[in-house]
Amino acid sequence: MRPPSDARTALVATLVLLATSVSAACSSEPRAPTSSVGAPKGVATAPPSRSAAPDLATSAPSTPSAPSATAPPEPDEAAPAAAAAAEAVPPKPAFTATVSAIGTDLAARMTPTSWREGCPVPLSDLRYLTLSHRTFEGGVATGELVVHADVADEVVKVFRTLFDAGYPIRSMRLVDDFGGDDDASMAADNTSAFNCRPVAGTDRWSEHSSGRAIDVNPVENPWVRGTAVAPPAGAGFVAREPAPGVILPDDVVVRAFAAAGWSWGGAWESPVDYQHFSTTGR
Numbered sequence: 189m190r191p192p193s194d195a196r197t198a199l200v201a202t203l204v205l206l207a208t209s210v211s212a213a214c215s216s217e218p219r220a221p222t223s224s225v226g227a228p229k230g231v232a233t234a235p236p237s238r239s240a241a242p243d244l245a246t247s248a249p250s251t252p253s254a255p256s257a258t259a260p261p262e263p264d265e266a267a268p269a270a271a272a273a274a275e276a277v278p279p280k281p282a283f284t285a286t287v288s289a290i291g292t293d294l295a296a297r298m299t300p301t302s303w304r305e306g307c308p309v310p311l312s313d314l315r316y317l318t319l320s321h322r323t324f325e326g327g328v329a330t331g332e333l334v335v336h337a338d339v340a341d342e343v344v345k346v347f348r349t350l351f352d353a354g355y356p357i358r359s360m361r362l363v364d365d366f367g368g369d370d371d372a373s374m375a376a377d378n379t380s381a382f383n384c385r386p387v388a389g390t391d392r393w394s395e396h397s398s399g400r401a402i403d404v405n406p407v408e409n410p411w412v413r414g415t416a417v418a419p420p421a422g423a424g425f426v427a428r429e430p431a432p433g434v435i436l437p438d439d440v441v442v443r444a445f446a447a448a449g450w451s452w453g454g455a456w457e458s459p460v461d462y463q464h465f466s467t468t469g470r
């Protein structure tokens with residue numbers, strides 16, 4: 189209501205300038221040390237800090253806009269509030285994802301390990317996804333999956349939900365890194381999707397062959413039939429006691445996939461496939 193005096197206006201301008209320059213410094217700061225970190229130590233913690241930096245940088249610009257809008261009426265409170273807000277907001281890691289077609293290099297990487305002539309779907313029907321995920325160590329990493337083009341966007345949504353819920357994933361690499369060998373991928377506790385292969389012990393194509401099935405943390409969520417357990421390291425998780433990575437009925441993982449229309453192999457009678465989600469329920 190009260191018109192600000194010239195001195196007040198000058199003060200406001202100074203504070204706004206100060207706040208802006210402080211914020212600008214904050215937003216550019218994380219990039220400098222990150223890019224200059226060339227030391228080989230701390231390899232495990234480097235990816236989380238790298239992915240945290242862009243988020244801090246992108247969220248920072250919203251901070252100066254608030255004080256500059258509110259500064260004129262209440263300059264004495266706005267500036268300290270801006271400083272406090274900048275200090276109070278922790279660098280929250282952001283979920284990021286990409287969806288792309290199977291390019292020439294990737295096609296070469298996938299052939300003939302996970303894909304070959306005669307598979308139910310052509311490479312042009314598949315998509316390559318990169319997805320942020322939480323690690324068991326409390327960090328953030330980027331994984332990769334190949335899925336059917338029809339489900340690519342909903343799979344991104346599922347993994348965004350898992351990320352936001354803090355659900356950890358051990359490893360998320362293409363099965364081609366394991367020679368297309370599902371047993372080797374499972375033994376490495378690797379989360380994966382597309383793999384053109386028959387259902388074990390049958391001549392029927394697995395749902396993984398169309399990129400419409402995903403196996404999540406296979407060690408914590410093994411395949412079980414009678415006394416048979418795959419991978420063998422999953423034997424310690426057959427009892428289904430709550431633990432990091434263990435998927436339980438109606439938990440955040442099951443609900444995230446269900447929201448996309450996917451069903452869980454953990455609900456099967458025999459075999460029970462706790463790691464397996466698919467669009468068809470097979």
Ligand SMILES: [Zn+2]
Pocket residue numbers: 396401402403461463464465
């Ligand atoms: Zn599966």
